[in-house]
Amino acid sequence: MLVSSVMVMGLCCGAMAQGTKLWSVDRYDDLAKGSSDGVAIRSDGRLEAGPATSLLYTTGGSYVWSVAVDAAGDGYAGLGGTTSGSAVVMKIAPDGKAAKVFEGTEFGVQALRVLADGSVLAATSPDGKMYRVSADGGAATVLFDPATTEEKPKYLWDVATIGDNVFVATGAPAVVYRVPKGGGKAEVLFRTTDQHIRCLLATADGMLWAGSDGSGVIYRIATMQPGAKPFAVYAATKREITALAADAAGNIYAAGVGAKGASSLPPLPVTGNVGVSITFVQAGSAAAASTNTVVPDGSEIYKIAADGAPSKLLALKDDVVYALAVRNGALLAATGNRGRVYRVDTAMPGRFTDVAHLEATEGMAFAAVKDGLLVATSNSGKVFKMRDRVTSPAIYTSAVFDAQAFSQWGRAEVRSSSPAAFDLYARSGNVESPLMGWSEWMKVAPDAASVGVPAARFVQWKAVLREGATVDSVGLNYLQANAAPVVDEIVVQPGARVAATVGAQANTTVQVSFVAPTASSVPMFNVTPDTGPLAAQKDKTAMTVRWSAHDDNGDDLVYAVYYKGAGEVNWRLLKDKVSDKFLSFDASLLPDGSYTLKVVASDAPVHTDAMALTGDKVSEEFVVDTTPPVPGALVAEMQGNKIHARLEARDATSPIAHAEYSVDAGPWQYVEPAGKISDSLTEQYDFLAEISHVTGSVTDTKEHVIAVRVYDRYENVVAVKAVVRQ
CATH class of the missing domain: 2.60.40.10 (Immunoglobulins)
Known part of the structure; x- marks a missing residue:
């Protein structure tokens, strides 16, 4: 587990805030908050030089849905947008110069494939077609039109080629078609009751792999065998299979996104006779890319071994996996909505490396070139080149740390297996933004007693890595200036x-807990x-x-x-x-x-x-006020059948609050002062008290006892009594 943490140097019973503290960064979640220029961040918190990545081409638009590369090394980018006529294919030379080779009336070019003769297959969507764009720049021809099929699918999602055939994955409904490369009638290879067939993969042994949306099923079909039927290899725990890839050992990798169950997306209009009654919806990942949102419940990446055994390699809570590629034996995943490219460890489930932060929200597609990969992005629409060589030097800059008080900055503690292959720098300031009057970057000398930056509330460090360098953790010691309570x-x-x-006893226990990712x-x-x-x-x-x-x-x-x-x-x-x-x-x-x-x-x-x-x-x-009021003499006399009582009460500290009387030990009755309002240190009482005779009493009814008790505002009470005779 990895975390940015503040640690107290030394333990003392109960007094854990005193003295020197250590800000230590050694956890992926917090390293990811920093900025990376060519630095890869491993899930176990290690920094290392990542692949050299540079911008090759920017479209000026929002979406690049697909990318392909021809034998000469030229790239092709399938563009799109939110209006008709956005479907464009741009040819991109290795130097970044681009020319338009296709323009359609549809919204976007969802898939691209380059054929052996240099022509390009471009599948547009929605309500699109598959075009063949000539290598010599001639007019594009329609190789497949879904409107001519019985099913009339609304979406063309992916294209794969095996031998003399082209296979087209469609959605609404989910059908895979086989189309001759030279043109001709399309035939249904297989169909499912799912919403969409989202992705295809052709392997060297003539197998066609397909991933569906709705039930998240991965299918395999031997296209070279007459009459072969699709075989459901794996039903993923996610709703939609967005990408497939294979390695040289015959392992298949798949990405699944979204929770299974009822979709929150609106239904799609569908035409034609599909043979079953189904309500179709847009693919969740495509909707997320179009609206720059996330897919609920994140993504997962699976491995299907050559013997068919499935396993889960990685779960990504905050990322949508749009594309997979195997390069030099490593599995790479392009994701949104943070524009990250991850290298997934295929031997150790759960371990990955964040190898590139793209200047775009979504990484959409990969295409291999001789010295690396092209990466297509959306929001904004760009094409990057990620090379096989690492960046040197690569620079990682930490997030700004707030010490919460003006502090002196002491020694840096760095853990690395190659300390000589990188340089560490630090800077400090008293405002949160480093652009507002911070110190200059100062190189931190190995084993120096101090990082050398001025005392300040905020601090930041950066590591400059050369090839082969790794940094496992960086910590800065600091001492806060004491602030008055x-x-x-x-x-x-x-x-x-x-x-x-009860007086607290010395704490002799230590809590050992997992750190929450959001801590x-x-x-x-x-x-x-x-x-x-x-x-x-x-x-x-x-x-x-x-x-x-x-x-x-x-x-x-x-x-x-x-x-x-x-x-x-x-x-x-x-x-x-x-x-x-x-x-x-x-x-x-x-x-x-x-x-x-x-x-x-x-x-x-x-x-x-x-x-x-x-x-x-x-x-x-x-x-x-703990002293009761002081009463005067209670004067009481008979007046007819009632007792006429008079009393004065005084309190030295607080006003008289209220008084009450009782006749012959009867119930207590509230009595008002002479002025009605009880709000003074001295109050006068003058009242008539009723006499209640008890039938059969042996008490001499010619003698009565009246008692009065007086309260001050703090409930201190005094009582007096008087005897009245007729």
């Missing part, structure tokens, strides 16, 4: 108590603090203060809490060395009155006393 927020909650956390390579320390609720027990004798804090260096923090009364100057320590982000204390520790709290955060646990920094924040003013 920040206390973000403070909340004080009276009447709540949270149990203190960030940068530790994000300055993040929104956790603001979820903190469970507390209701306790009117307690006070709880809670805070959130962060440190841009990710340092462990310790806290101290101070208090100050209203009008006072000095802060007094309430508690220090607090590791939690809350503190519950007895409210009685503070005399009644108005206060503010100050929380001071310190990164002292991971720094020396001289280097430690602090940050603080002061709370809003709050009230401590």
Whole structure:
């Protein structure tokens, strides 16, 4: 597994953010985020010189669907677009000069094949034909017209030749036709109930291989044997077989894309009698290339061994494989929508090398030339030449790394089996874009104590590889400038108590986990603090203060809490060395009155006393009130059948909140103050209380007891009583 990672040099219990850190890049996913000029990136994270790739021809349009090469080394590119009349074949000389040799009324040239006499077969789509373009530049002739067949297929997808016959793969419906090279009536070689026959492959033994869209089936048919029938060699786990290739040992390779099941594409209009009732849709890979989108569930590459045994070589989540080719014993795959060419390891499933990043979105087709391959691309429409020799020098530039703070950059740690065959450079800056005032590239000397770049927040490295060079990993050591902690927020909650956390024990465990492909390579320390609720027990004798804090260096923090009364100057320590982000204390520790709290955060646990920094924040003013109101004398007398009661209550700190009375131990009844609104430190009560007689009571009904209890705003309560006689 490979990853860009930030590693702490050395382990210490709980204090993992202090000291020197290491930014190490040794994982394919993060190496792929950099830029490559001739550098190949292996799936195990190794950099090596890749094939020399250069732009041969640019069309000025969006799509090149197919490419072929004649015996003289001239290339042919089948162009297309989104409007009628875009179907064009350009002849491209080895020096890149191009001339138009064919122009049709259709949308695009889907397939090209060069015959032994130098003429070119061009299959157009949709609603197209297969043309034979003369080598001497004469007018093109129609070799196959699907409109003359009983099935009338809408799409011509691929062309292959064996002996004196041309084989045409069609779609909507899926039929393979055999057409004589010299012209003549087309005959059905075989048909399936699938949507399309997407690709063909002719091998030296006269076998024709075909891949379908819909069920993802690979067929084989011995075309040289009279009456031979197609044999389904393999049903792939993907919906559409987009490409086929063979090596000298007789192994067949296939690419499958898209999930099987109901297609999300709209149905195609179909004419003619197809013999079965089928709803046809456009091939998923072709639609993806036209719309510059991805195919759901990615691609897979399969190997069918010479003995017929199938196996899966590679799964690509974010790439659509459009073409396969075997070159010098290596299997290559052209893909979209990132314009990558991969070299697939045919002996080790899952291993591959990203050998070229094309300046286009999709790699569509391969064609072999004497010293390499032509690669056709779409979005935009170009033809590249990928040579058999490697690029020298090849340059890889890493993605920009954000250290999250102004940092000193120390020694580079490089792992390579050929350290003398490449040079390492670095540069730094304080803005994210290297184009905005960064330092110049500085060569990193082997075993130097520092990479030599100025202290800054951002850094980047590049490796210049000569032939034979490999780089397995590059790491840069750095030390962040210490930043003061920040206390973000403070909340004080009276009447709540949270149990203190038991002192944390030393952590003696280490987590060993697989790194997710999408894991960030940068530790994000300055993040929104956790603001979820903190469970507390209701306790009117307690006070709880809670805070959130962060440190841009990710340092462990310790806290101290101070208090100050209203009008006072000095802060007094309430508690220090607090590791939690809350503190519950007895409210009685503070005399009644108005206060503010100050929380001071310190990164002292991971720094020396001289280097430690602090940050603080002061709370809003709050009230401590643990003393009940002070009542005056309760005056009560009979007034008819009711009790007339009068009472004054005072509180030194908070307003009187409410009062209630009870007669003869009956239920408590709410009573309003004289002014209706209870909002003052002193409240007057003057009210009539009902007397409820209990039938059969032995109580002397000429004597009654009235009780009144008064609450302040903080639920402190006092009660008084009086005896009334008639």
